Amino acid sequence: MIDVSIFEHKKAAYYTLGCKLNFAETSTIGNLLEANGIRKVRRGEIADICVVNTCSVTDLADKKSRQAIRRIRLEHPDAFLVVTGCYAQLKPGEVAEIAGVDLVLGAGQKHEILLHLERLNEKGGKHISVAPVQDIRGFSPSCSQGDRTRYFLKVQDGCDYFCSYCTIPLARGRSRNGRIDAIVQQAENCVRQGGKEIVITGVNVGDFGKTTGETFLELLQALDKVAGVERYRISSVEPNLLTDEIIDFVAASERFAPHFHLPLQSGSDSVLLMMKRKYDTSLFRRKVQKIKDIMPDAFIGVDVIVGTRGETETFFEQSLAFIQELDISQLHVFTYSERANTQALKIDHTVTPAEKKKRSCLMLDLSEKKRIDFYTSQIGTQRKVIFEQPKSGKIMYGFTENYILTECSCDRTLINQPTTIVLGNFNDDKSALKVEIL
């Protein structure tokens, strides 16, 4: 039995790097500590406990995690410093060596943090509790209110795909998921807390149902019935798992937004084979066409990696040309970085940093052209926006259902309220469209 009296009057600070899943999990850890008497620090306060939820998707992510840990140690010099997340799971020894780290928790231990916090007064002890990834079996539900209006609802974790460049299965374990009835209850909870928009998130959400015998489509159908949710967004779905039934369902649903995030990774079939992806460019093209046939105004965001091992100049040009002909709205461009213990390291051909930079610029230019074209195609249309808490007083921003960023002068009565607007012209830096509120 944990003696929670040791937590009395204690304050905690939280730092999250990486994906929506990490944000959902940090928030759930925060709720757990709050429920046991450890409140969140207020701006400018010094914490007794710091929790850093790290990312390790690239070398740069590792570096940013180390920088964050060092900065937090300086900001909270006497705090008990806990580091968890993918970097902690993949390199616990490396993390523990960082000055000031007191506790390293693995992916399977992060939700048992209370147990480990009993060591609160054993400062500088360098405790590591990280189980081997193959021992991670359980699914820990999580749901967070991001710092904006939307909630991140974790429905699935881990991955069985083992793409040749990726370490996520090594950091988060095998694919597993929560039960539909429990996830529906979490969505109902978001509504009770005033949530209007929920983002369905996981590592490989399309693989939902692996451990419960349910299906992703059944989950979406069940969530669609939750009263009070204004809209859902699906974070990202593997192209081979985005079935025509799911696309038809989204098109017919009042609540599921016409917004798709598809990880393509390369527009060259030869590179897709080397990446061990589970589709080819013709399947991907079919999915995009299917979406645009029944939802012509849908937003389609696409992930692409440049500079992977084996991506020759010719294969890169194939990738660029393939994406140029796709009717999509924006790219998320990632630069490949070597990851330990990945199959990609067996491929001899490498791309120089200068060449990676050049390829990334070409993809980013193409992405900006696609975004401007998509936004332009929507000017004059009527949409619904949920405006977010403004960062500064005068201007507020919000996204339409088809993921167009909009801008208008601040009216606090409209924050987190679904608002019908007509899309106007671009703002000065072309980052958003202005709106006329109806």
Ligand code: SF4
């Ligand atoms: S699908 Fe591939 S890229 Fe995505 S998490 Fe799984 S292994 Fe990594």
